[in-house]
Amino acid sequence: MNKENLIQVLSFFLILFLLPTSGISQKNKTAECWTMTPAQNRVLKSKILKSNVRLQVDLPDNYESNDDTYGVVYCLDGFVWGGTIRETAYLLQRSEEIPKLIVVCLDLDVNTFNECYERRSYILTPTKSDTYKDLGIPESWTGGGSEFLKCFMEEIIPFIENEYRANSKDRTIVGHSFGGLFASYVLFNAPDTFHRYLISSPSLQWDDRVIFKYESNYAKQNSELPAKVFLSIGGEENRPDDMTVF
Secondary structure, rough: OOOHHHHHHHHHHHHOOOOOOOOHHHHHOOOOOOOOOOOEEEEEEOOOOOOEEEEEEEEOOHHOOOOOOEEEEEEEOOHHHHHHHHHHHHHHOOOOOOOOEEEEEEEEOOOOHHHHHHHHHHOOOOOOEEEEEEEEOOOOOOOOOHHHHHHHHHHHHHOOOOOOOOOEHHHHHHHEHHHHHHHHHHHHHOOOHEEEEEEOOOOHHHHHHHHHHHHHHHHHHHHOOOEEEEOOOOOOOOOOHHOOOO
């Protein structure tokens, strides 16, 4: 399969984002987990975020026996979606529906869903806002998107491309909800960071729809967008009108 068509196959991941998920209860969170794809667990000490970034890195089969370079898929919210993305990518590679690739699922150094909920609210939102105060997200938790983008550009991507045989011209980002908001923010502020954007049910209503202001500013200064983009919105989202009214 041609790498230029990778975006079409990886969009299958987005279907999985909309499936119900279940978590491990706090008392059982140390239970042994079985997966088809043992990941390399790496920890990056981010000076920008002043926090550790945890990376689960899946390498393609036979990585050690050749000198090939590989495209990289970066999955946001690895604490929640990492297993789904990693094993779906593994199966699609095994059936030769997508090229061999490196999958990186990342998150901050958190141990519970509540802690993840707070920290992701900060790093994945581009501005400070109380848009989701009714969902328990105060304004003080938000607005760290520019820091996270800087972390991506100056720390995470260089780390992966120095440690692994990653193709610097073949990067994909996958983001859902706030992750989709962050991916959209990157798309209109630093589009060259990634070459493909898989954006699922992004929180487009954030901060009085600020993402459309970014899009408008970009369009005033550019005639083209150097990226392949797949965007989807679930029909049964809790706030579908906010997401689907363009």
